Amino acid sequence: SGNALYVLTHKRILRFLYIYINELPKPGYMRQSLEELSIGTYENLVKATPKTPIIKALNMFVDHHISALPICDADGRVINIYAKFDVINLAAEKTYNDLDITIEQALQHKTQESWFEGVVTCKKNDTLEVVIEKIVKAEVHRLIVVDDEQRMFGVVSLSDILNYLILKPFGDFVSKKS
Numbered sequence: 071s072g073n074a075l076y077v078l079t080h081k082r083i084l085r086f087l088y089i090y091i092n093e094l095p096k097p098g099y100m101r102q103s104l105e106e107l108s109i110g111t112y113e114n115l116v117k118a119t120p121k122t123p124i125i126k127a128l129n130m131f132v133d134h135h136i137s138a139l140p141i142c143d144a145d146g147r148v149i150n151i152y153a154k155f156d157v158i159n160l161a162a163e164k165t166y167n168d169l170d171i172t173i174e175q176a177l178q179h180k181t182q183e184s185w186f187e188g189v190v191t192c193k194k195n196d197t198l199e200v201v202i203e204k205i206v207k208a209e210v211h212r213l214i215v216v217d218d219e220q221r222m223f224g225v226v227s228l229s230d231i232l233n234y235l236i237l238k239p240f241g242d243f244v245s246k247k248s
Contacts, residue, residue, distance in 0.1 A: 080228040088206040105194040110226035117142050120174035146221040151189045191216045
């Protein structure tokens with residue numbers, strides 16, 4: 071009939087791999103850390119504060135091609151996350167007419183029933199296997215990589231992980247051929 075039956079997303083692909091990973095041969099890199107594998111973004115990190123105006127956050131989404139902004143306190147500790155999804159909540163509640171409100175004020179508009187990803191973190195020395203498990207179990211699109219004081223160190227997304235899982239075997243093949 072040509073009608074769409076399902077939508078295949080990064081999240082669903084990673085969940086499938088997580089569920090069936092024990093039935094597949096486990097590559098050694100699954101036991102290596104994010105740092106060893108160089109997975110994620112660790113430079114030119116984009117973040118906001120609770121006092122950042124929504125209009126500035128929207129511009130950050132567009133200018134930096136990102137879908138979420140870690141919200142950090144004055145010490146750089148991650149305290150929340152503001153995602154493009156939250157902008158949809160503003161529109162649904164018709165509270166988008168004042169784009170000068172702060173992220174903190176906008177997050178207060180969230181209803182109890184609204185779905186909230188929350189801030190899920192990991193460390194740079196967590197293994198790829200642990201990171202995948204955290205993302206799948208928390209049902210989030212990204213983990214904020216933090217140091218021991220919960221300060222933002224980097225971000226690892228579903229796309230980062232899937233790119234690595236897909237391109238890693240290809241990279242090995244190419245390097246063996248050379």
